[in-house]
Amino acid sequence: MPGQWYNFLPDLPGPVPEVRDSGSPSAAEIAEKVRPRILIEQNGTDQKWIPIPEPVMERLRQCGRPTPLHRARRLEQHLGTRARIYLKREDVLPTGSFKLNTAIAQAHYAAEEGRTTLVTETGAGQWGMSVALAAKMFGLRAEIFMVRCSLEQKPYRRHYMELLGAEVEPSPSLRTAIGRKILQDTPGHPGSLGTAISDAIEHALGLPGAAYLAGSGMPHVYLHQTLLGLEVTAQLAEHGEELGVEGRGDHLIACSGGGSNLCGLVGPHLRARADGADLRFLAAESTAAPRLTQGVYAYGRTDLGGFTPEVLGYTMGEDFIPPPNHVGGLRNHHSSALVSLLRHEGVLDAVAFDQRTALEAGRLLLQTEGLLLAPEASHAVAAAVEVAAKARTERREPVIVVLASGAGFLDLQGYHEVLGDTREAQVDT
Incomplete structure (x- = not known):
């Protein structure tokens, strides 16, 4: 397991565009109040390697890091490809997702700073589960705003959080002014990450001792997730792969x-690609919010309440309401500035799948490899199937690394609703 996080910001193809922050109070002033200070410092650090604090290392090891790298030989055989497909198994972590990597780090820093309550949002619930567990590890409380349609679709994730003592509130929420306004303007709003972020930040601002934690979109989160790419490099070497x-x-x-x-997967490999390595990065998104494939490159906010700054990114527009499907982690209207920069500069390719195609890929992986992934991660599997098919046509033998970012056992209802009775849809393994 790496003992340091890797700061890949200097390896980007250019500087991340400046944010627009003209609110009163400004987004920067809001962040100073609700985010632990060291996380703000990590957003702009020029230090290449950041030592991982020992309490964080201890808990990451306790939770199962480093996670396995699995060669998907039966999937390769079924696809008739000579590509070598590897799955980075983040689904084996206690909360069933990679989100625990940064939740533990952020909870540690919050506790060090004397904060008493962790407040955050969650889409499909994997981030909320990770924050709930990390809060318990460090003796903190947790209050979590979960996208309403996901909370209704995935009640067991709520039960998990509540078993750990967390309070879980649907978003849009009647507990906040922005939530009440959204529900007044759009009765029955299914919620999105944009509404949940707004609810969480507003609530944290009014709660003494609260620390607001972000599960994505921020450089410090990407920094903590570089464990993914660093471990992959070492594990591939053990397989004799470069x-x-x-x-x-x-x-x-x-x-x-x-x-x-x-970003956690590709960030540590940006320098190699810039130096000429024949290496391609592919983002798999949902057609429910196809920002990278159909959005426009423009300034906008990731939340609806104006608590975050305007960032330049691929967006569907702030009025966009994603349909209430089973891919809660992919339902946001605006992409982060960093991901958008990689896309805009041609470093990152993107492809979008509807949920049926994604879940069919998830079913195929279960029937070949015995692994059930969350709907979000199944989008990456669908992309890998396409890449492997193209490689077969072109008579190439690439190494394909797929991030199995989350487990799917708490998503079985979604699989059933989308795919129906699939007993006849068997593959020869």
Whole structure:
């Protein structure tokens, strides 16, 4: 397991565009109140390697880091490809998702600063589960605003958080002014990450001792998630693999919502690509919020309440309401500035899948490898299937690394509702 996080900001193809922050109070002033100071400092650090505090290391090891890198040989055989497909198994962590990597770090810093309550938002619930567990590890309370449609679709994630003592509130929420306004303007609003972020920040501002934690979109989150890419490099070496061999077309693939799992996987490899490695990065998003594939590159906010600054990114517009499907982690209207920069500069490719195609890929992985992934991660599997098919046509043998970012056992109802009775849809394994 790496003992340091890797700061890949100097490896970006250019500077992240300046934010627009003209509110009163400004987003920067709001962040000073609700975010632990060291996290703000990590957003702009020029230090290349950041030592991981020992209490964080201890809990990460306790939770199962480093996570396995799994060669998907039966999937390769089924696809008839000579590509070598590897799955980075974040689904094996106690909360079933990669989100725990930064939740533990942020909770540690909040506790060090004397904060007593962690406040955050969550889409599909994986981030909320991770914050709830991390809060308990460090003796803190947790209050979590969960996107309303996801809370209704995935009640067991709420039950998990509540078992850990967390308070879980649907978003838009009647507890906040912005939530009440959204519900007044749009009765029955299904919620989105934009509404939940607004609810959480407003609530944290009014709660003494609160620390607002972000699960994605911020450089400090991407920094903590570089464990993913660093571990992949070391594990591939154990398999005798080296990424970026000329003419092979190697791929790193992850789903993209706020971009934290994507950036954690590809960030440590940006320098190699810039130095000429034949390495491609692919973001798999949902057609429910196809920002990177259909959005416009413009300034906008990730929340609806104006608590965050305007950032330059691929956006569907602040009035966009994503449909209430089963991919809660991918349902946001605006992409982060960093992910958008990679896309705009041609470093990152993107593809969008509807939820049926994604979940069919998830079913295929279960039937071949015995692994059930969350709907979000199944988008990355669908992308890998396409890359492998193209490689077969082109007679190439790439290494394809897929980030299995989350487990799917608490998403079985969604699989059933979308795919129905699938007993006849068997594959030869």
